[in-house]
Amino acid sequence: MSRKLELQSVAKAKSYRFDIEKAKGRPMLQWVGKRPLDKVEYYPAQEKEVYGDKNSKDFNKLFWGDNLQVLAHLLKEYRGKIDLIYIDPPFASEAEYVRKVKLRGEKVEGEPQGLLEEKQYTDIWRRDEYLQFMYERLLLMRELLADSGSIYVHLDPQKVHYLKTIMDEVFGEENFLREIIWRIGWVSGYKTATENWIRNHDNILYYAKNKNHFVFNKEYISYPKDYARRDGAKPEGEGYAIEDTWNCNELDKMDSIQIMSFSGEKKDYPTQKNENLLTRIIKASSNEGDLVADFFVGAGTTPAVAQKLGRHWIACDINLSAVQISTKRLNQIIEAQVSGKKDTSAWFLSEKEMKEAKSKMSFGFKIYNVNDYDIFKNELEAKEIVMEMYGVEPIKRSYFDGVLDNNFVKVMPINRVLNKMDIRQVLKSIEDKIDTFSVKKKSKTGEPVYEEGVLIIASGVELDVADFLKKENKSGVKVEIRDILTDKKNLIFKKKPEAKIEVRAKDKKLSVELKEFYSPILMRKLEVENGKVLKKEHQAKVMDFKQIIDSVAVDVDYNGNLFNAEIMDLPTKKELIKAKYSWEYPKKGEYKVAVKIVDVLGEEYFETFKVAA
DSSP states (O other): OOHHHHHHHHHHHOOOEEEOOOOSSOOOOOOTTOOOOOEEEOOOEEEEEEEEOTTOSSOEEEEESOHHHHHHHHHHHHTTTEEEEEEOOOOOSSOOSSOOOEETTEEOOOOOOSOOOSSSSOSOOOHHHHHHHHHHHHHHHHHHEEEEEEEEEEEOTTTHHHHHHHHHHHHOGGGEEEEEEEEEEEEEOGGGTTTSOOEEEEEEEEEESOTTSOOOOOOEEOOOTTOOOTTSOOOOSSSEEOOSEEOOSTTTOOOOSSOOTTOTTOOOOTTOOOHHHHHHHHHHHOOTTOEEEESSOTTTHHHHHHHHTTOEEEEEESOHHHHHHHHHHHHHHHHHHHHOOOOTTTOOSOHHHHHHHHTTSOSEEEEEEESOBOOTTOHHHHHHHHHHHHTOEEOSSSSSOEEETTEEEEEOOTTSOBOHHHHHHHHHHHHHTGGGSOEEEEOTTSOEEESOEEEEEESSBOTTHHHHHHHHOOSSOOEEEEEHHHHTTTOOBOOOOEEEEEEEEETTEEEEEEEEEEOHHHHHHHHHHHTTTOOHHHHHHTTSGGGGEEEEEEETTOOSSOOOOSEEEOOOTTOOOOOEEEEEOSSOSEEEEEEEEEETTOOEEEEEEEEEO
16 A cells, blocks of 8 residues: 555544433423534644653643533543542533623623633523533533543532532433532521531432442441440441441541642632542542543642542643642642652652552643644644644655545644635645646546546635636646635634724823724634624724723833833723823933733733833
């Protein structure tokens, strides 16, 4: 078999659009907009940072991104391989996990896709959106679980009954193992205490992938000192077998949901769970060297405990601050483990268990972005991401970048649109390499029609390019164009904002005026997430650039190192920036002015100007 046909055969066998198995149970709960998740698109991951042992053979992974897209990404490598999943999702009780795009002075709402976060938790979700949100993610988590794996879903009484029904549908009612009641140790409801019971618990749903084959290590609470049976005999066994009601009392030793302020594990993150809770779950439902995952990682308690217990781990969160907090926490644990210092907080294993675990675990982890690709500074990386997204098999030493199905593939630069000059170059390359194409048949005029085609992948296409291609292509080779802006419309490439700023200085007086501002990544996300619901009047208002700016800061005497703003424009959510600013210098001279603009997604624009005042 030729190298070309071999590559084509490999490319045909690859699939980057994953079929999702139907839920195991019958539909038990209906809501507005309920729909099955039949297929998901594969999203490549972009490696951003590495910590710990840089030479590790198997890195743990921390993802920043929408967990639906992260879960889709993981299917390629981890389908059926995760031993334990613990999630502490939003409870949807006056809380929201994702943000709807909000422009200054106008609120524009779209379907919650999970790409844009405003705060850690804000506002309120409609019940139907929340149920669909959880349904889709649970379906993917089931695909990732190993046959002997299990999942714990941490909820409160407001949503546990809805999620119990959804879990029965997704995993099968027969695979429900237990509902754990966790006495959280702090109470709410004092204001209504005379008319209602006081709440003091959370609910944790526990399911197996297969009730006949799952990991479970029974745990015990040690007998109190000097404990004896009624007949005076010494007790047998290791202690009291732990039940499905977990108390925070002297006997159980299970800490409250409230992490004490003096505790080293306290990270000041909303909804943070304590390490004792995760220790109990991870020890019970996994073994050393197993893979543990958390897709709403928050302050990083799950991977932190997994690392201390000698497990591999995968974690993700849409919130950047969660990823940053988790990164610092995990790096500190690994540094203590690798250094060999006696740090009791770095291990939850005995010395004997530690020696055994070290050969199975990883002391390095990487941070990845999924579908938030900052790649325009590196055209090669952009091409690799696009090829991986489509499942293109690379080839070397050729004008073409790879093969897909029965086509040679050319990926055009992602930072510009496809034009006629590009088409001419592709057609010329086809003519130069025409001998590498296999003749399929002869046309009516006797011209050859070829077996292989050419696929052009581009980011945007000039309006008349398709007609130009049809007119100019005389080769007999079928040439197809795919525009990722429409074909893969959810694919997000990060491009820096652009601005036009007018800076003037005269007689010691400085004036700065922001004339134009454009944020490609914000407009792209706005289009993707809100395209179905944006009204014409909203679309018109988006053209006012001031609506997409969160803040403006001006350093009137920038030293080239430390940005120290004398002018700060920080409008409220309903206000717009001023866009015009003035300053008077104490004396005449030459100055460097630095302007920093931040859009409502946190994307930053920075530019400096030299002035003589």
